[in-house]
Amino acid sequence: MRHYVGGEFDASGVPFPLVDPVTGRTAGAVPEASRELVDRAVTAARAALRGPWSAWSPGERSQLLHRIADGIEARFEEFSAAECADTGKPRELASTVDIPRAVANFRSYADLLAGRAERSWHTPTPDGRGALNYTVRKPLGVVAVVSPWNLPLLLLTWKVAPALATGNTVVAKPSELTPATACLLAEVMAQAGVPAGVFNLVHGRGPDAAGQWLTEHPGVDAVAFTGASRTGTEIMRAAAARLAPVSFELGGKNAGLVFADADLQEAVAGTLRSAFTHSGQVCLCTERVYVERPVFDAFAAALAVGAKELSGYGPMVSAAHRDKVLGHLERAAADGGEVLAGGGVPRFGDERDGGFWVEPTVLAGLPEDHPAVRDEIFGPVVHLTPFDTEEEALTVANAGPYGLAATVWTGDVRRAHRVAPALDVGIAWVNTWNLRDLRTPFGGVKASGIGREGGDHSLDFFSEPMNVCVKL
Ligand code: NAD
Numbered sequence: 436m437r438h439y440v441g442g443e444f445d446a447s448g449v450p451f452p453l454v455d456p457v458t459g460r461t462a463g464a465v466p467e468a469s470r471e472l473v474d475r476a477v478t479a480a481r482a483a484l485r486g487p488w489s490a491w492s493p494g495e496r497s498q499l500l501h502r503i504a505d506g507i508e509a510r511f512e513e514f515s516a517a518e519c520a521d522t523g524k525p526r527e528l529a530s531t532v533d534i535p536r537a538v539a540n541f542r543s544y545a546d547l548l549a550g551r552a553e554r555s556w557h558t559p560t561p562d563g564r565g566a567l568n569y570t571v572r573k574p575l576g577v578v579a580v581v582s583p584w585n586l587p588l589l590l591l592t593w594k595v596a597p598a599l600a601t602g603n604t605v606v607a608k609p610s611e612l613t614p615a616t617a618c619l620l621a622e623v624m625a626q627a628g629v630p631a632g633v634f635n636l637v638h639g640r641g642p643d644a645a646g647q648w649l650t651e652h653p654g655v656d657a658v659a660f661t662g663a664s665r666t667g668t669e670i671m672r673a674a675a676a677r678l679a680p681v682s683f684e685l686g687g688k689n690a691g692l693v694f695a696d697a698d699l700q701e702a703v704a705g706t707l708r709s710a711f712t713h714s715g716q717v718c719l720c721t722e723r724v725y726v727e728r729p730v731f732d733a734f735a736a737a738l739a740v741g742a743k744e745l746s747g748y749g750p751m752v753s754a755a756h757r758d759k760v761l762g763h764l765e766r767a768a769a770d771g772g773e774v775l776a777g778g779g780v781p782r783f784g785d786e787r788d789g790g791f792w793v794e795p796t797v798l799a800g801l802p803e804d805h806p807a808v809r810d811e812i813f814g815p816v817v818h819l820t821p822f823d824t825e826e827e828a829l830t831v832a833n834a835g836p837y838g839l840a841a842t843v844w845t846g847d848v849r850r851a852h853r854v855a856p857a858l859d860v861g862i863a864w865v866n867t868w869n870l871r872d873l874r875t876p877f878g879g880v881k882a883s884g885i886g887r888e889g890g891d892h893s894l895d896f897f898s899e900p901m902n903v904c905v906k907l
Contacts, residue, residue: 436465436614438472438638439621441479442631447472448639451611456523456750459789465614468637468645473606476635477654480577480604483632488604493548496600499627500545503596504538506623517615518588523750523790524713533589537616540592543873544600547890560906567905572898574602575680576656579649581641581670583662584610584752585716585813591617594659594682597893599633606635606655608645612752614638641666653677657897660684661718663811664837664882671885682886682896684718684878686811687839690832691724692854693734694825694845701866702844703737707745709842709868710817711795714748719840719862719869723808723818725828731821735775735799738819742776742795750791751814757791760814764796767807767818773800777815809835825854833859838880842868861887 436453437444448466455462468476491499507514511534518529555569578598582591591609598605609617617636624634639645650658651673657680660670664685674681691709693702709721726734751757764778777796782788798818801808808818822828832841840862843854855863861879864870871877874890886896 436463436618436638437621438466438468438476439618439625439634439636440472440476441482441635442625444621445472451640453521453612453614454753455520455790456752457790458786459754459791460786462520465611465638468639470648473637473639473645473648473652476606476637477577477649477652479632480606480635481654483604483630484574484576486630486632488630488633489602491602493551493600496602497545497548499629500541500548500596500600502627503623503629504541504545506627507534507538507541507620510619510623514588514616514619517619518613521587521613521615522584522752525747525749527747528713528749533586536586537588537592539873540589540596543890544596544893547874547894548600551891551894558904564907566907569903570900571903572601572894572900575897575899576603577654578603578605578897579652579655579658580605580607581646581650581658581660581662582607582609584612585713585718587613588616588620590661590684592620593888594661594893595620595634597888598659598897599629601894601898603657603897604633604635606637606649608637608639608649611638611640642669647673650674651676655679657681659897667885680896682888683884684888685839685882685884686813686837687718687879687883688723688809688811688835688837689719689721689840689842689860690858691721691842692828692832692844693724693726693730694828694843694847694850695727695729696846696850697730697844697866698846699730699734699737703734703741705842705844705866705868706738706817707741711742711745711748711815712869714751714793714795715815715817716752716813717869720813721817721842721868722812723820725820725822725831727828728821728823731819735797735819738817739775739797742797745795748795748815750787751793752791754791756813757793760793760812760816763807763810763812763814763816764793767798767801767805770805771800772798772805772807772818775799775819803831803834811837825850829854829857836882839883840864840879
């Protein structure tokens with residue numbers, strides 16, 4: 436585990452332990468970046484902005500992104516294994532979602548970049564000669580990319596790829612809990628021919644450490660952050676001091692709406708996936724489901740059976756996160772919540788009993804203002820509530836501070852088109868969940884984010900349009 440600064444690997448800094456979430460055992464160590472190292476990384480990124488990188492054409496950058504994607508694919512198994520070791524997620528998830536999506540992040544921005552058109556206008560002037568206006572897109576400069584632990588490589592590359600595509604230089608700080616795939620990425624970058632200083636990597640924690648030092652650094656021109664909403668507030672405060680633009684993908688408390696006209700089997704299977712993928716540790720996961728009263732009992736019973744039968748799921752990422760999730764479960768039970776499935780810690784009778792496991796849990800019967808229904812849990816916990824009218828379903832779904840994603844299950848095409856756009860979220864799925872096309876806008880409203888990424892939205896955020904006006 437090393438930092439990567441100015442094209443050099445660097446192992447300086449006091450190491451802090453990495454813990455295997457599956458067993459709870461210490462599995463390695465990562466060096467904590469000093470303030471001086473963070474400063475050196477930003478300085479290297481600033482210097483690289485003025486170097487040969489500034490003359491690379493979009494076509495050359497596009498080819499570089501493809502070479503990085505090739506480099507990840509060439510070490511696919513290593514990347515998958517590293518992601519599983521850090522997060523404890525099932526191998527199948529890493530090898531079908533995390534690593535392929537990281538590859539796709541580089542390829543899709545490479546392809547988009549190659550097809551980007553610049554706009555121009557012929558403007559009439561009183562002398563009849565006219566003027567030609569055209570836009571030139573310039574990089575923002577040095578971009579700080581700060582990412583979380585749940586989908587480490589996927590979310591890091593989701594921002595690094597478009598930042599490099601548009602000619603910026605990057606200082607990345609992955610989560611202190613999951614640094615391994617970022618280290619491999621730095622090696623791939625070096626082999627792919629990314630010029631020294633264009634991509635830099637520093638490890639460390641957030642507050643009073645690398646995360647804070649990086650995002651408040653005066654040499655950083657923009658911050659692209661994925662993580663908790665309260666961290667977003669801290670980072671925005673730091674960025675506000677120098678008016679640096681931010682792109683934020685933050686927390687959620689995503690709702691599912693199940694109407695009586697839905698294919699119930701499909702809704703149950705979809706909700707099992709949306710609630711329990713990666714043990715609920717995906718920002719898009721559904722944590723509260725509103726079910727039309729006539730099908731509530733049947734839906735709840737089927738979901739509970741499905742949750743009890745789930746196997747092959749992974750643990751929470753850390754002891755602290757496990758304790759937070761279990762705290763929610765204890766409070767829910769103490770306050771009279773019904774536990775339809777799970778609610779505790781699975782016992783394996785082997786070394787996994789030292790890990791950070793929580794059973795897939797289905798709750799019901801709690802009021803809307805209960806913390807388990809209102810707050811983001813980010814674990815394998817879903818709460819069910821019945822509703823009587825479409826209007827009531829929309830009101831409860833739209834309540835609360837978050838607005839990331841929602842899922843609607845219905846067999847009525849008119850209802851689908853009426854309800855989906857009326858949801859206060861960045862993404863609404865109908866009769867599916869987490870089906871993503873990387874060209875579409877991605878992000879949240881309210882406390883779930885600022886700005887949109889994906890496709891042209893990312894290329895727009897990471898570049899600044901400049902107008903040139905030539906009198907003819
Ligand atoms: P977190 O905010 O605690 O940490 C995210 C990153 O920010 C880490 O690298 C951390 O070291 C750093 N950080 C923490 N405090 C900082 C500070 N004061 N200044 C600068 N950096 C700081 O989040 P987490 O626990 O790693 O991730 C879980 C959260 O991320 C959940 O809320 C989840 O919903 C959210 N998330 C959102 C999306 C999305 O796309 N909207 C995707 C994944 C995760």
